[in-house]
Amino acid sequence: MSVDLAxxxxxGLGTRLLPATKSQPKEMLPVGRKPVVQYVVEELAANGIxxxxxxxxxxxxxxxxxFDIDDVLIDFLRRSGREELLPDLLFERQNMQYAYVRQRxxxxxxxxxxxxxxxxxxxxxxxxxxxxxxxRHAQSRIVQRMIEVFEESDASAVIAFEHVDPEHVHxxxxxxxxxxxxxxxxxLDDVVEKPEPEEAPxxxxxxxxxxxxxxxxxxxxxxVPGKGGEIQLTDAVRDLIRAGHTVLGVNLGAGERRYDIxxxxxxxxxxxxxxxxxxxxxARLRSTVRELLEQLEDSSSPEAS
Ligand code: G1P
Numbered sequence: 001m002s003v004d005l006a007x008x009x010x011x012g013l014g015t016r017l018l019p020a021t022k023s024q025p026k027e028m029l030p031v032g033r034k035p036v037v038q039y040v041v042e043e044l045a046a047n048g049i050x051x052x053x054x055x056x057x058x059x060x061x062x063x064x065x066x067f068d069i070d071d072v073l074i075d076f077l078r079r080s081g082r083e084e085l086l087p088d089l090l091f092e093r094q095n096m097q098y099a100y101v102r103q104r105x106x107x108x109x110x111x112x113x114x115x116x117x118x119x120x121x122x123x124x125x126x127x128x129x130x131x132x133x134x135x136r137h138a139q140s141r142i143v144q145r146m147i148e149v150f151e152e153s154d155a156s157a158v159i160a161f162e163h164v165d166p167e168h169v170h171x172x173x174x175x176x177x178x179x180x181x182x183x184x185x186x187x188l189d190d191v192v193e194k195p196e197p198e199e200a201p202x203x204x205x206x207x208x209x210x211x212x213x214x215x216x217x218x219x220x221x222x223x224v225p226g227k228g229g230e231i232q233l234t235d236a237v238r239d240l241i242r243a244g245h246t247v248l249g250v251n252l253g254a255g256e257r258r259y260d261i262x263x264x265x266x267x268x269x270x271x272x273x274x275x276x277x278x279x280x281x282x283a284r285l286r287s288t289v290r291e292l293l294e295q296l297e298d299s300s301s302p303e304a305s
Contacts, residue, residue, distance in 0.1 A: 005120065007127050008053065046141070050096060054101070072088075110231060110235065125212055156213045157240060157245070158210070159237065171262075173192070175204040
């Protein structure tokens with residue numbers, strides 16, 4: 001059977017998005033008309049994943065509520081003649097099973113993935129970070145490609161990568177590829193969590209999607225706190241490479257970028273792009289934004305002061 005299980009860590013505190021995330025999970029912030037985590041699950045469903053195991057934490061109940069089937073709301077919409085809104089709830093019925101496990105202490109991403117072990121057991125699985133959307137409106141097939149690469153190889157891990165500007169390497173896990181990293185698929189020699197630009201082995205950043213054999217749990221159990229005092233998934237991958245396991249990187253394809261909803265700069269960019277390309281509102285919004293930009297340019301021009 002092909003890999004059909006994804007672990008979705010959503011336990012992070014979202015401190016880089018305060019105050020927006022004070023009493024709501026960052027994964028529930030809207031990007032255009034949907035919350036981030038809905039894009040993640042829709043992407044996974046389109047890539048053949050049928051079971052989603054969320055690793056949650058304090059204050060994350062709204063994520064569970066979001067994926068419930070809300071018969072009361074559906075009934076209300078029908079009785080009040082608002083049937084046209086029903087398609088917006090179709091995601092509740094997508095071909096996906098949901099399970100939730102708690103990360104009971106905030107010890108880092110690696111620890112969050114380890115919390116899934118009793119439920120994953122000894123089967124391969126995907127990790128999809130719940131605060132990152134891949135591809136505009138989540139139209140990406142990277143996970144499917146990664147699973148194909150995984151199944152055709154002896155790799156213990158397959159990780160998605162994208163190039164970032166050198167000044168952003170300190171936000172991400174950064175690869176040291178073995179040989180040619182321009183190829184779609186390349187082998188990793190090392191991976192470093194959030195290096196300073198001068199220490200970064202490349203500008204290839206881990207792009208929030210992974211496929212693992214369960215041996216990663218053994219590595220995670222051995223992993224001591226690293227960057228930021230947290231148990232890092234990147235350090236467990238590094239451990240696998242050092243122990244002689246094959247770890248492969250897959251580059252995001254053209255038109256398949258990662259939208260990181262972990263800080264305001266990239267969140268704002270993602271929201272604007274998704275709203276401007278929204279099927280129903282995009283055209284109107286584009287003309288409003290054009291006018292607004294002209295006004296802003298006029299008021300900031302030297303003649304205006
Ligand atoms: C995590 C990982 C990092 C990865 C990033 C985005 O960092 O630790 O290696 O590059 O996600 O995929 P975080 O954003 O949780 O700080």
